[in-house]
Amino acid sequence: MRHSTARGRLGDGRYLADELARSMIGLARGDFRLGEGVPMAHAVGWNALVLAIGLGLAVAVVVGLPPHARGESDNPVTTAPAQTGRPQTGRPQGGPPAGGRDPSAPGQAAPAAGAQGSGSPAPMMRQNTEAGASQLLDDTLAVDPERIARARAKAEEAPPQTADQKELAEFYRLRALAAQVAGRQGQAMKDFRQAVVHAEQAPGFNLGELYALLARAQGSMARRVAAYRSAEKAIAATPNVMHGQRIAYYFFLAGQAVSAGHLDVAERALSDARKLVEQMSGMRGVPVEARQMWGISLLSVQGGLLQAKGQYVEAEDFMRRAIAQAEASTNPRAPGLRDQFRMSLTHNYIAQGRLTEAENEVRLVLASAQRQGGTKGLQTAASLGTLARVMSEQGRLGEAEGLARKALELVLANGLQGLGPSRINLANVLALQGNWAEAWKEFETNRQGLRDSPEELEVYLRGNLALPIVMVKTGRAAEAVSMLAEQVKNQLALLGDKDYGTAELRGIYAMALAESGQRDQALAEFDQAVPVLLSRSRESDDDASSASARDQRLRLILEAKMRLTAERGGADAAGQTFQLAEAARGRSVARALAASAARAAASNPALADLARREQDAQRQVSALNGLLANAISARADEQDAAAVKALRARIDGLRDARARAMEEIEAKFPDYAQLINPKPASIEAARKHLKADEALIALYSAEDRSYAWAVPAQGAPAFVAWAMGRAELAALVEGLRKALDPNAESLDDIPAFDLAAAHKLYAGLIQPVEAGWKSAKSLLVVPHGPLGQISLALLPTAPATLAAAKGEPFAAYRQVPWLLRRAAVSQLPSVASLATLRALPAGNASRRAFVGFGDPLFSTAQAAEAAPQTAAVTMRGGKIKLRSAPKASGIDVTAELGQLPRLPETADEVKSVALTLKGDPARDLFIGAQATKATVSKANLANYRVVMFATHGLVPGDLTGLGQPALALTSPAVTPDGGNGLLTMEDILALKLDADWVVLSACNTASGQGAGAEAISGLGRAFFYAGTRALLVSNWPVETTSAQKLTTDLFARQAANPALTRAEALRQAMLGLIDGPGPADGAGKPIFSYAHPIFWAAFTLVGDGGR
Incomplete structure (x- = not known):
């Protein structure tokens, strides 16, 4: 199986750049009902911009097109086709029927009990979604798995024994639609392609519609360039008089062009759509609903294009306006578009780090999905999947897991196999929690279930960096090495060794090499990857991908190199691991501070302007990097050198602009520069700021061991790696805190402090580095993880037991040799601080x-x-x-x-x-x-x-x-x-x-x-x-x-x-x-x-x- 290295990744929960582009317009419902072909991690789905299937149909409905264009007699599962040809006449027509009523769509369900209205967002009331995601749902609405079964049966029908090209084209078109409903996206793409072959030999068949359907199917299989070219063919095959379809296809082309990296083509397509809308809006007899939908769509497509470029704030304005117009529209399909726009806005907020607002939006979509498709419907499953992603970004991983499991449960209840995004989404959440065994179980279930459909398997696992990490963590490092070796080679050839995504891939490859015993090669890969990861980590901070997953990957890479360096030893092992730990420590805090600082900078106009320019360029580089990764990950026959060259030129220009802004910030506002982009401090750099009677103690808890460094004001630093990992250390600290935070109701309820456990911590981490701090009167401690929950001052420096009770309660603790008796103890958030x-400077002497x-x-x-x-x-x-x-x-x-x-x-x-x-x-x-x-x-x-x-x-x-x-x-x-x-x-x-x-x-x-x-x-x-x-x-x-x-x-x-x-x-x-x-x-x-x-x-x- 060929694996792509694109950074628009499904597996880690990333919001794909091409997915974003395709979500500019279209009915979320039209995609979600396709089942497992829809990534549950992103509720907008693969093909949401299919105006030919969404807006095109909406226009068709209001202008009164033939029944098949409205989906009235076009059900391949429940009815026989009224005709075998798809006539293409001179009268204006709408888009393909799939955007109207899905071939096996359920009827409108009753509104969910307590469902929120469709107006402006109400104040968010969080629910205990970890205890039961089902509490978000109304169980009175029924599941309709029979619909999937009927679609599956239709998708398995054999072709008719006929030479009639129209009949064959229609058969493959209908079978492809059924395959999509059944979640067989690979089959759907092949069937649509076959339908085109026959339709090209059948005069009068609506080739424009077929090309649009094929493009959508190709997009769902990440065949971005093929989808873009099919979208162009859809326009070319559609007569000029078919205004509704041409408008729809222009919008569709804009999304597909963005996905393929052709931003210039997307902008031209949007311009062509705008001109045609203006032309149509001036004509008599065009229903008001059509004008409304066109206006809404123009706003949404413009917003999506801006978002694809990383201009999130500007995109948000367009999306908000599109939502408002959709809510005011009298078109019956406007609510579906409104929900689609809300989902796009959700991902916009995620990219901006505005996670509470993202949660608000997706909860509104969830309520609407229940009203429109039922509590147990696939729309609801998709919304739960996106809510799970928001929870992951907020660090609420337990809740995220519950929601991801519920989404998968709904997919299975609808008669689908659950071999796709919903299961991958669950695997990703499990990996984020470090539950490697369970994550592997889900990945492997997906791999085995799709082993006979390599194209679909490639789509769902393409570029998923959680998968090789899970393989390394579950004893499959050798397999991960084999899988990653070619990916690294290809990525280096296409993007070079200074690209963040390439460095990230090399870092994971190095992890696999180290775990499989190839330590020299692993260290060589680490040495190439880590400097790039650290120098360009902020460049990836504002992309639309999962920040939590990205932070985890960086942390695991740094920890793996830390372990390898410590095990190999050497004169500078302490110094190298010290800097690695400083870089790995507190990534989420640093990102939150940078975001808050950028907003707080508004009080200083000069700084605010520089900060805005630097942040805008940073976000645009991140977004365009996603498009570039998509462009270079295409199959060999789909590589588009022109698109790659244009994207690289844009990225280089933005990087230069960002570098200039950052240089000016560092020169004029050094404190702000250090706050938003702190540089990992070395041992010697830290030592310069120590006073003669001080020592620095830096701590780090990794997954499989813990580290301590003691740096005196003068003399050699001391270093230890202790074989106690983060989970065991957390349990030890939690045990200590039971006596410190007991929630006691009486004095007798205050537990005894566990002196043995406290000394074990001292003996494992602090005593081994005593040579670096024993002469100091003041210890400056940089804690990490569980070690931030207690002060080192309360650790006994020798084994201690409490004497028999004499005098008042707790008096025996006076005899414990606390570290406090040897030195004062203070903490620092980081070494750099x-x-x-x-x-x-010294404080003003006249202060109150x-x-x-x-x-x-x-x-x-x-x-x-x-x-x-x-x-x-x-x-x-x-x-x-x-x-x-x-x-x-x-x-x-x-x-x-x-x-x-x-x-x-x-x-x-x-x-x-x-x-x-x-x-x-x-x-x-x-x-x-x-x-x-x-x-x-x-x-x-x-x-x-x-x-x-x-x-x-x-x-x-x-x-x-x-x-x-x-x-x-x-x-x-x-x-x-x-x-x-x-x-x-x-x-x-x-x-x-x-x-x-x-x-x-x-x-x-x-x-x-x-x-x-x-x-x-x-x-x-x-x-x-x-x-x-x-x-x-x-x-x-x-x-x-x-x-x-x-x-x-x-x-x-x-x-x-x-x-x-x-x-x-x-x-x-x-x-x-x-x-x-x-x-x-x-x-x-x-x-x-x-x-x-x-x-x-x-x-x-x-x-x-x-x-």
């Missing part, structure tokens, strides 16, 4: 001491209530309060802002810090209804040394529509000054600060199934860019009294000794909790000790731990 922080925001009100009910909403934990002899935390997560529940628990005790905490720092409470404290986003925006925060936000830190998915980390402030329901109640990462980037500290005292680094650590990384880098030197961040819901005691003691120590560093002040405050007295009863008897790490280790310093 150290350079940014150390480059900040403190400004604080606390106890925001999230609902009118909270505003009306006086009683604190905190969880009380009963103690022997007294109570403490554990701060409430939101129970929402990106997977299980989505809470509205008004459902967040109030944090009334934070008002006292903010006041306490203000008094310690001698702040002015009347002027600088904003509590309750005053703690609004507008207040934050209006305050001159650059005039304060310490800025405190005592409120919930949220991760994407915690609230409906929340797509980036945020701090929760007073709701707009409480005060008109509330804005939207969320201070997002994008808002923070736009702030102007000069703060030594920003305190975030109600965060949880394990929230969102670990997303909290990434959120803190993103918020940290945003605050640093805004002008903050350090964050003080809570790691879990804190106990109120100890939290207040720690923060006030920290700032009191710094106030008393200005020479004390931030990291050392925090260390001393923590030791004060461990060794000092805990709460006492009225008689002065200790109730319990704060020596348990749930109390003293609740806060982490993120940023510069210096003065």
